[in-house]
Amino acid sequence: MAKKEKDKRKKAKRGKGKKPGCKKPKLTAKTADAHDLYQHSVQEPSVDVDIIDRVFRRENGRRPLSLREDFCGTAFISAAWVKSRKDRTALGIDLDGPTLDWGRTHNIEPLGAAAERVQLLEKNVLDVTRPKMDAICAFNFSYCVFHERRELLRYFRAARRSLTDEGVFLLDNHAGSSTLEDCWDERKFKRFTYIWEQKPVDALTQRGMRKIHFRFKDGSMLKNAFRYDWRIWSLAELRDLAAEAGFRRTEVYAEEFDEEGDTVAGLKRLKRYEHDASWTPYLVCWK
Numbered sequence: 001m002a003k004k005e006k007d008k009r010k011k012a013k014r015g016k017g018k019k020p021g022c023k024k025p026k027l028t029a030k031t032a033d034a035h036d037l038y039q040h041s042v043q044e045p046s047v048d049v050d051i052i053d054r055v056f057r058r059e060n061g062r063r064p065l066s067l068r069e070d071f072c073g074t075a076f077i078s079a080a081w082v083k084s085r086k087d088r089t090a091l092g093i094d095l096d097g098p099t100l101d102w103g104r105t106h107n108i109e110p111l112g113a114a115a116e117r118v119q120l121l122e123k124n125v126l127d128v129t130r131p132k133m134d135a136i137c138a139f140n141f142s143y144c145v146f147h148e149r150r151e152l153l154r155y156f157r158a159a160r161r162s163l164t165d166e167g168v169f170l171l172d173n174h175a176g177s178s179t180l181e182d183c184w185d186e187r188k189f190k191r192f193t194y195i196w197e198q199k200p201v202d203a204l205t206q207r208g209m210r211k212i213h214f215r216f217k218d219g220s221m222l223k224n225a226f227r228y229d230w231r232i233w234s235l236a237e238l239r240d241l242a243a244e245a246g247f248r249r250t251e252v253y254a255e256e257f258d259e260e261g262d263t264v265a266g267l268k269r270l271k272r273y274e275h276d277a278s279w280t281p282y283l284v285c286w287k
């Protein structure tokens with residue numbers, strides 16, 4: 001199983017049809033930039049923006065304007081959010097100053113005037129409740145850094161307090177039986193190979209290590225570019241926590257993909273779903 005199977009499948013198809021004659025220098029472990037590789041292989045901000053927009057419009061009949069991107073890292077989603085409409089604002093929150101700095105330089109400053117509509121905060125997501133936003137997202141399973149139920153509940157409560165009355169909190173879920181198992185999954189991109197390593201999850205704590213490595217064409221390797229000590233929360237646990245935190249309703253959405261990684265049925269609200277080996281549902285929590 002790999003992180004965000006669907007995105008990587010789609011991304012692995014990228015690069016086709018590019019113009020000839022603009023060859024980039026060869027990437028190696030020494031020259032590569034881990035954030036750049038991560039964004040290229042793991043993230044697809046336009047998909048995230050689209051999902052937030054669609055669920056919010058379906059519920060409230062208007063477009064969401066303000067987004068808080070929790071665990072924002074390089075603020076890739078915040079940048080895509082303000083780019084998507086002139087009246088949109090974004091607040092990105094992350095604990096890690098150097099990662100935020102990278103995002104400012106590579107994702108926010110290149111936006112030009114739109115950069116003024118993005119604010120980045122070097123803070124713990126547990127400690128921020130203002131300003132109130134239309135939407136808050138915590139994507140790529142980052143909330144799994146919270147290992148204790150009471151910690152995750154505190155986070156959900158803080159997120160709820162940070163929403164406008166029509167607001168929505170969205171999370172994605174690292175779901176399926178294979179998330180509990182050992183795994184080494186490689187995915188080839190044009191200039192590097194992305195590797196997702198999973199250690200088995202401890203049955204007593206539900207915790208397991210995940211690592212991202214990158215291998216290059218010269219054989220060099222960027223080992224442990226990213227490491228995560230995660231608790232693997234189930235969708236049912238997350239829904240219970242959301243109810244306990246005061247969210248009035250939760251919904252589960254998922255996209256259906258074919259073998260090629262192309263969407264076949266679009267984003268669907270699920271009523272039931274048989275356990276799958278690997279899938280990434282979205283939990284949508286309404287204030």
Ligand SMILES: C[S@@+](CC[C@H](N)C(=O)[O-])C[C@H]1O[C@@H](n2cnc3c(N)ncnc32)[C@H](O)[C@@H]1O
Nearest residue numbers: 071072073094095096123124125139140142145
């Ligand atoms: C898996 S990365 C997520 C990057 C990006 N948002 C994405 O969707 O791929 C997790 C990020 O969460 C940040 N982080 C971890 N604990 C945090 C906390 N309590 N508050 C804010 N940020 C936190 C880390 O610094 C790291 O940048």
